[in-house]
Amino acid sequence: MNLPLRTAGRPWRPALLALPYLLAATAFLLLFERRRDRLPDRLATHFGGSGRADGFTAANSFAYQGLALVLSLAVLFAALAFFLELEVLSWRALAATAYAVAALIGSLMIWTVLCNASADAPDDARLGLATLLTTLLSALVAGVLGVLLAGLTAPRPRQAVATPASVAPRLPLGASEGAAWTRTVVSRPLLGIGVALVAVAAGFGFAGGWTAGLGMAVGAVLVLPLSGARVTVDRHGLTVAPVWAPRPRLRIGLDRVVSADGRAVDAFREFGGWGYRARSGRSGFVLRSGDALAVRLATGGEFVVTVDDAATAAALLNTLADRARRRAGTGG
Numbered sequence: 001m002n003l004p005l006r007t008a009g010r011p012w013r014p015a016l017l018a019l020p021y022l023l024a025a026t027a028f029l030l031l032f033e034r035r036r037d038r039l040p041d042r043l044a045t046h047f048g049g050s051g052r053a054d055g056f057t058a059a060n061s062f063a064y065q066g067l068a069l070v071l072s073l074a075v076l077f078a079a080l081a082f083f084l085e086l087e088v089l090s091w092r093a094l095a096a097t098a099y100a101v102a103a104l105i106g107s108l109m110i111w112t113v114l115c116n117a118s119a120d121a122p123d124d125a126r127l128g129l130a131t132l133l134t135t136l137l138s139a140l141v142a143g144v145l146g147v148l149l150a151g152l153t154a155p156r157p158r159q160a161v162a163t164p165a166s167v168a169p170r171l172p173l174g175a176s177e178g179a180a181w182t183r184t185v186v187s188r189p190l191l192g193i194g195v196a197l198v199a200v201a202a203g204f205g206f207a208g209g210w211t212a213g214l215g216m217a218v219g220a221v222l223v224l225p226l227s228g229a230r231v232t233v234d235r236h237g238l239t240v241a242p243v244w245a246p247r248p249r250l251r252i253g254l255d256r257v258v259s260a261d262g263r264a265v266d267a268f269r270e271f272g273g274w275g276y277r278a279r280s281g282r283s284g285f286v287l288r289s290g291d292a293l294a295v296r297l298a299t300g301g302e303f304v305v306t307v308d309d310a311a312t313a314a315a316l317l318n319t320l321a322d323r324a325r326r327r328a329g330t331g332g
Contacts, residue, residue: 014078016149017098020142021074024106025067031110032063035117043116044125053125066109072200073101079199083192090268092150099146104139111135169261169315170322180234181316184243185307187227187274187287194224226275229285231293231307233317238295240285240305250285252303254324258296260317262310265292271304293317 032039036059043062046055057065077098111131119125173179197220228243237257241249267289271277277286284292284304293310295303295317307313 014081017077017081017095018074020099020102020106020146021070021077024102024109025070025074028066028070028106028109028113029063031113035113038117039113040116040121043112044119044123045112047125047127053123053127062112070102070105070109072202073105075199076196077101079192079196080189083188092147095146095150096143097146099149100139100143103142104135107135107138169311169318171312171315171319173319173323178235179316179320180232181309181313182230182232182234183307183309183313184228184230185287185305186243190223190227190274190287194220194227197223227287229287229305229307231305231313233313233320235320237320238293238303238305238313238317252295252297254317254321255328256298257317257321258298260293260295260314260321262312262314263292263294264290265294265304265306267306 039059041059042056043059044053044055045057045062046053048054077094080094081098111127111134115125115127115131171179198217201217201220225242225244230241230243232239232241235254237251237253238260239249239251241247265271265284265286267274267286271279271282271284271286274286274288277284281300282302282304284302285306286292286304287306290306291308291310292304292306293313295314297303
């Protein structure tokens, strides 16, 4: 089974996705400075369906806001490239999106400067259909370029190591011995998205876009607490709780455990993404692809939680569940 590509830890991949935004910011700054003497203090920055200006911004504010937007997007896509685990197709799609958005935003900012520089007054500025079509075409070309560059730099897929499941593993324990196992797992994608949202919120806030910045900050508050979990196996069963808070927590008692094993899972292919997932009789807390503890339940379903050293957790859980069944059978 092929597992997703790990783009994390490869500094040139974030640089590849940040590059078009740095180029767009440079082109915008050079043009703005070159035409600064021809620009009015108040720029037409929003245009209606007819192409007529219906919104205005101070020239210097427009420059700061434009740079904040472009650089915030650079940080966002660079963070996604660094933290996400992607298959080849998804990596190319992310690169295409990054390049297309950079071309779209950069072109609109550049055309805004040009149409204001050529108008006698801000109210006379026009952004016509031909300009919009040119902008869309540039975004399309940039997206294709992103796909090509991603294809040239796509890493090779990793091969999963199959875990034999014919016999559920056991951890030897004496009759009077107790044991507990706990590990912390952090989702690099969710952590990266949360950090990127914080950076974008700060960028918008610095530029004066507090409404958009507040929305990004709320998103960060929702995402960051869910970016990590503590997984525990003990006499109570299997417990999954957030790293940063005691609640909410999910617990599967020993009486519900039929068997457990460690295996490799693909977050997107098998569960459709990260977080708490439910699909086709399976549920789970999936924070990444890779090693996972899979528990077959008495109801016939399966619960999966991604965590390192899952084989040890499975062996202990099987042993504790066996002990609980024996005690229940003897009434002790």
